Amino acid sequence: MTDSGKVYHRSCTGLALQTVEQHAQDQDITLFATCFSPPVQRVWSALEYLEIPYKYYEVDPHQKSQELLSVSPKGLVPALMLNTFDSPRALNESTVILDFLEDIAAKSTHRSLFPPSKDPYAKALVRLQSDHINRTLMPAFYRYLQAQGPEAQISGGKEFHAAIQSLVKLFERAEREVGGTGLWVEGGDLGWADVMVAPWLFRASNVLKHYRGFEMPRGTKFEAWLGRLFEHPAFKKTCSDEEVYLDSYERYAFNRPNTSQVANAINNGRGLP
Ligand SMILES: N[C@@H](CCC(=O)N[C@@H](CS)C(=O)NCC(=O)O)C(=O)O
Known part of the structure; x- marks a missing residue:
C-alpha cells in the first residue's frame, strides 16, 4: 500500500449528516465539531443519548x-x-465536557450514562474502565496506526489487542461485582465507558482493518457487546460513511509529518494532547 495523498474530510456524510441537518438551529449549546474526530464523537453521542439540545x-x-x-x-x-x-x-476537553453534560442532564432531562443504582462503587468501576481507555487503549490505537514497518506494526497490533482485552476484563469484573455496566450485559443501555471507547473501536473496525488488517478480538460476549454498541442509535446517528474515516486517517497510517497534535505526541513519546 502506498500513500495516495488523500486529505481529511470537512463534512459529515450518511447518518451523521442527517443528524447535523437536524441540529442546525441555534441552541444554548453549540458543539464545535469535526466530522472525523473521535473525541468529538464521544461528546456528540453523549448529547444525543442525554437528549440535550445543541447546535452542531x-x-x-x-x-x-x-x-x-x-x-x-x-x-x-x-x-x-x-x-x-x-x-x-x-468548555473544551471531551472528558470534561462529558462530566458537564451529565450534570446538565441530571437537572434537565434526567438521563445519565452512569449505572442507574447510583452506587458509588459501581460508578468507581466505570471510572476505572474509562481511565484505562484514556491512558492505555487510546495511545495504543495511535501507536499502532502510525507504526511504520512490519515489526512495529506487529507489536502495535499486539499492544492494541491487549488493551481491548484488558477493557473486557474490567467489564467482566463489573458484571461480577455490580451486575454489569453500560451495554456489556444484554438488556443494559449505553454507558459512560461505552461512549468513551466507541469512537476508537469503530475506527479500529474500519481504519485499522483497512490500513493494518486488524481483526477485533473474538468471543461471543465481546462481539455481542460491540454489535450493541455500534448499533446503538445515539452512536450510530453520529457515524459518517466509511470513506470519511478511511480518507481522513490515511495521513496517520503513513505517518505524514505534522499530521496533528496527537500524531506528533505519539511520535515524540509524549502524552496525548
Ligand atoms: N484531549 C482532547 C483531544 C482533542 C483532539 O485531539 N482533537 C483533535 C481532533 S481528533 C484535534 O482537534 N486536532 C487538531 C490538531 O491536531 O491541531 C479531548 O479529549 O478533547
Missing part, C-alpha cells in the same frame, strides 16, 4: 480560526460554546 457546528481544527481558539485554547475539537452566559463562555 463543523470546524477545521487544522486551520485554527480565532473563533475556534476562543472556545478551545489549543485549537482542539470538541469544544462547547455556552450561549446562555451574558458574554458567551466555553
